[in-house]
Amino acid sequence: MSPSPHGEAPDGRSPDDRCPGVLRVFPAADGGIARLRFPGGRLRPADWTALAAIAADHGGDVHLTSRGNLQVRGVRDEELLRRRVDEHGLLPSASHDRVRNVIASPLAGRLEGHHDLGDLPERLDAELLARADVTALSGRFLFGLDDGSGDVLAHAPDLAAVAGGPGRPVRVYVAGRDAGIEVPPGDAATVLVDAAAAFARGAEGTWRVPGSGDLHDLVVGTLSDHERTSAGATDPRPTTAVEAPPVGWVDTADGLVTLLAVVPFGVVPARLAEFLGAVERPSTVSADKVIGVHGLTEGMAEQVVRVLAPMGMIFDAASPWVEVTACTGLPGCDRSLTDVRYDAADAVRRGALPVAGPQHWVGCERGCGYTGRGARVRATVDGYRVDRSSDTP
Ligand code: SF4
Secondary structure (H helix, E strand, O other): OOOOOOOOOOOOEOOOOOOOOOOOOEEEOOEEEEEEOOHHHEEOHHHHHHHHHHHHHOOOEEEEOOOOOEEEEEEOOHHHHHHHHHHOOOOOOHHHOOOOOEEEOOOOOOOOOOOOOOOHHHHHHHHHHOOHHHOOOOOOOOEEEEOOOOOOHHHOOOEEEEOOOOOOOEEEEEOOEEEEEEEOHHHHHHHHHHHHHHHHHHOOOEOOOOOOOHHHHHHHHHHOOOOEOOOOOOOOOOOOOOOOOOOEEEEOOOOOEEEEEEOHHHEEEHHHHHHHHHOOOOEEEOOOOOEEEEEEOHHHHHHHHHHHHHHOOEOOOOOHHHOEEEOOOOOOOOOOOOOHHHHHHHHHHHOOOOOOOOEEEEOOOOOOOOOOOOEEEEEEOOEEEEEOHHHOO
């Protein structure tokens, strides 16, 4: 199996999980790729400052990934990279380098119907770090913490907890589907990690929890010590949350403001990362590659837009960049038939996108980074072909 420049390959069995980490830098045509995990996509200002310094040492940019992680490309000095990561405390456990893939709803607790997740991402991370029996999980195994809005469930995490609101239990999902099991919020981290450990023991080279079969049943069976609700496995995805725009200005329940933004192709230049650190507010990155800056007063939010929009952050929900993503393509990936990002950017510039709505452009049939959302625009020797999600493997 040939490597992709993301260190990824299609879902399924493989003896060789190529997902990068800090300690396992993946070789690509434009240098090494190192990936850093921030469970729940939650970043402190100091994290952006550290990422800016690391990116400045290497390719010059920080790249958002479809698992809510951050990576740098063009790594040529792995020793320097690890030293910087250590200096900033961004790798708490060498043995857990690639297993801390946790996405969480960025608006949790900030809007009506977006239930507060509290410190559940941090508790889940602590539980993972405390356990030696999860270190064999693949770098693609994904935990999700959903605030009841369904935004995280849309990414079909292998194991997810969905908040039910104040005083209510959380509901557990397996392979993106309701397992019909509810647990007290205080137990959720342990329950998810127990199930992940059972999967790791039985996985035998499988990277993700399948939607059915023995391995799926093994994971669900691990949960059966906990209370099973009468609702059964009916997949009642929550629908009560106030809908927020995909990007833009969000007045939050606490009277403050959250700003949501994208950057073209999820690429954050080191200087922009430095400025995000200088805002000195908590922020998030999502699996949809949306950056959230939270807890702003109106005055601060206006200033952030004024300073960061000219640096490439897009706060306009009508921008095509909200819907257009792309794999690496040439020159970073030598499997690519073309410079996909140039072509996609050119189509955006000319108002000539080949399809309406969300679309992910790829340079070959491998389809790296395509999450099933919207269309896949795939380079072929005869030009680009649009695959709808129903056509794709
Ligand atoms: S061209 Fe794109 S889809 Fe193909 S291997 Fe490279 S990054 Fe992946």
